[in-house]
Amino acid sequence: QQPVQSPQAVILREGEDAVINCSSSKALYSVHWYRQKHGEAPVFLMILLKGGEQKGHEKISASFNEKKQQSSLYLTASQLSYSGTYFCGTERKYGGSQGNLIFGKGTKLSVKP
Amino acid sequence: ETGVTQSPTHLIKTRGQQVTLRCSSQSGHNTVSWYQQALGQGPQFIFQYYREEENGRGNFPPRFSGLQFPNYSSELNVNALELDDSALYLCASSFPGGYEQFFGPGTRLTVL
Numbered sequence: 001q002q003p004v005q006s007p008q009a010v011i012l013r014e015g016e017d018a019v020i021n022c023s024s025s026k027a028l029y030s031v032h033w034y035r036q037k038h039g040e041a042p043v044f045l046m047i048l049l050k051g052g053e054q055k056g057h058e059k060i061s062a063s064f065n066e067k068k069q070q071s072s073l074y075l076t077a078s079q080l081s082y083s084g085t086y087f088c089g090t091e092r093k094y095g096g097s098q099g100n101l102i103f104g105k106g107t108k109l110s111v112k113p
Numbered sequence: 114e115t116g117v118t119q120s121p122t123h124l125i126k127t128r129g130q131q132v133t134l135r136c137s138s139q140s141g142h143n144t145v146s147w148y149q150q151a152l153g154q155g156p157q158f159i160f161q162y163y164r165e166e167e168n169g170r171g172n173f174p175p176r177f178s179g180l181q182f183p184n185y186s187s188e189l190n191v192n193a194l195e196l197d198d199s200a201l202y203l204c205a206s207s208f209p210g211g212y213e214q215f216f217g218p219g220t221r222l223t224v225l
Contacts, residue, residue, distance in 0.1 A: 002155075025154065032212075041117075041216035042156065071126075085157045100169045101214075103155030112153050 001026055003090045012111045020073040020107045022088030031054045031064055031071040032089040040089055042087060045073070056069075065091035075109070083111045117142075117206055117217035124224045131192045134220045136204035138185040143209055144168070145187045147179060150201040161224070162187060191222075199224045 003024040010018050022031060030049045033056075034042040046056030048064035048071055056062075061074045075082055085108045102109035118137045126132050136205040138145050144163045148156035158171035162181035185206070193199060201221050205214035 034216075041218050042205075043216070044213040047212045089155075094216075100161060101156075101158060102173075103148075103157070105153075106155050 002102055003088055003104040005086075005088055005107050007107060008105070009108040010110070012075075012082075013108065014080060014111055014113055015077055015113075018075045018078060018109065020075070020086050020088075020109070021070065022104055023068070023070040023091070024090050026069065026089050026090075026092055028064075028066070028069050030091045031062075032060060032091065033060075033071075033073050034087045034089065035084045035105075036087065036106075037084040045086075047111075054055060077110075078111045080111050080113065083109055085109070086113070116173065117204065117215050118215040119202075119204055119220050121220060122218070123221045123223075125225065126194050127225050128196060131190065132155035132192050132194060134189040134202050134204075134222070134223065135192075136187045136189070136206075136217055138187065138204075139215060140185060141208060142185060142206035142215070144211075145181055145185075145204055145206045147187075147189045148203045148205065149173075149198075150203055152200075156203055159189070164209055194224045196224050198222060 006021045011041045033045040037043040085106040087103045087106045089103045146161040147159040150156045160170040161168045165181045178190045181187040201219045203215045203219045
């Protein structure tokens with residue numbers, strides 16, 4: 001079942017903060033976050049695993065509430081380069097990032113100068 | 114590393130035709146997944162190949178099929194094209210046991 005992302009869109013000024021939420025009605029093993037800029041391929045941001053492990057290579061933080069099957073992506077002190085559409089992808093079974101991700105519809109983030 | 118590449122960039126077909134899309138993964142990536150992304154939507158998982166065998170499939174009919182080759186390249190084949198097949202098709206590869214999927218730029222397929 002497709003995870004639900006909120007908000008659908010958000011507009012920020014440079015330096016402002018934002019939170020993007022992702023929730024699922026099913027028990028999850030992991031949540032993956034990707035950002036896709038217009039006309040480009042999605043780029044990996046972070047994975048949050050059941051049990052608290054996190055892996056990512058961006059200066060972006062996230063949380064995973066296993067009880068509620070919810071994840072939140074925190075964008076602080078936003079920069080123009082943060083603009084794009086953010087997708088969460090959920091995985092229900094063990095397998096690392098072996099595909100089989102169910103992506104949400106995305107949250108479009110626009111950062112203005 | 115040259116990254117993940119896909120060909121062609123754009124493609125126009127008519128209903129009922131067949132199409133083959135190609136993906137070239139990074140060296141060492143033995144897992145490749147294919148996704149369909151409709152306009153304004155998130156990528157939808159089609160199937161995954163691991164060591165040249167199908168290793169998981171999404172909710173897509175059998176007319177969507179694939180192949181993975183030993184040289185880290187793969188194909189997505191779609192038979193009997195329908196108008197709803199118009200979308201961006203993305204392939205993504207990963208290292209063995211890796212968390213990160215590396216996406217290609219996609220092939221934009223238009224079915225008329």
